[in-house]
Amino acid sequence: MSGHYSQPTGESEELAIVGRHLTKAYGLSERKAAKALEAPDPAAAVAAEGGFLGAHDVSFQVRKGEMFVIMGLSGSGKSTLLRMINRLNEPTSGELLIDGEDIVTASKTRLRELRNNKIGMVFQHFSLFPHRTVRDNAAYGLKVRGMPKAERHERAEAALARVGLAGKGHKFPHELSGGMRQRVGLARALAVDPPILLMDEPFSALDPLIRRDMQDLLSGLQAEDRRTTVFVTHDLNEAMRIGDQIMVMRDGKVIQVGAGVDIVARPADDYVSEFVSDVDRARVLTAQDLVRPALLTMSVKEPPDVALRRLADNEANGAFVFDVDDRLLGVVSDTDLLVAINADQPDLSGAVSQDYDTVEPDAVVGDFMHLSGRRLVPITVVDRERRLAGVVPRAAILSALSHVKETSHA
């Protein structure tokens, strides 16, 4: 058995969900399952008894507020694992803690409480009630909790507004497009406002453009709510777009856990590489992922002749210029410096130009790569205070997109 991976343990109070050695043997009695799991090849032993090993020895941790994605091919055990978290699926063995509380031994009453208030779930087919209005569908989880009608309608409308369905509450599901229906399902989960949300391939049935919209919607909501979410998908592009952490599964086991960029940069095995080869890197990599320090920077107070000499020493044609507060003023070119020297200017203020392109750290490579190579300096990454975060050289973009392994950058 290879490929087992355990995440580093963090501060326990930051952890929302902890799974330890979770195993699910389908179709066997407890006694038979326990025996089969002791065999040298548990999967074969479970199968020999007529069962199926859906998840085996899975350990993972989800931090509070994190979007944790479970990814893998069909049959890899994603749903098996997800449904253990609210015990729609009873683990055969292993431990599961939610905010430190042991879920495996929770009573029926406690479990109902958890499912109503703490752990929401969104499925691939949102299973809306066809004869109820969109508002009543969105309010369903609140009704189950016994919330009075006026209040639950108010909250349902607020949730519908958040998913872009303001004013659609009176409609019926069949009057909405597929993408809009999925929004109702999302609103239903949001209306309850559970601290934990489980989502099992919620966007898989949507066509690619609508799916992209839904991913953006979810990311936007997540930026506001920071809700602990476990999201199942078989699409690494989707995982990369929305996930903070991605756990890759195969045959009921964990193959790799990490941030999307780490998985793309260092796939653990051929199975993961296969996913990675399908990733549209231009859509998932951001400026932040490729940024490196700017090599040549100058203070606006610098004399033009000194500045020109430094350009020459660095074999550069241009450099970044900062004001006394370290804010980026612009760039200077060698020719502008020569003009400033000839005009006897004391500093660089007269030579600074805006001949550069800036992007914010979270800009997607595909959206700014066309700017590359047009200017004096590489594409410039600045934060909201116009402080320089670094540059993205064209070679870094080309190498990331061609998947040439990057060696270390300072």
Ligand SMILES: Nc1ncnc2c1ncn2[C@@H]1O[C@H](COP(=O)(O)OP(=O)(O)OP(=O)(O)O)[C@@H](O)[C@H]1O
């Ligand atoms: N109730 C069950 N009884 C027997 N086997 C099951 C049961 N539920 C799931 N399995 C098997 O366990 C394996 C893992 O199933 P699971 O539904 O977790 O996969 P998945 O990764 O969610 O796949 P998909 O992407 O198709 O949804 C599959 O081979 C499936 O056939």
Ligand SMILES: [Mg+2]
């Ligand atoms: Mg599934």
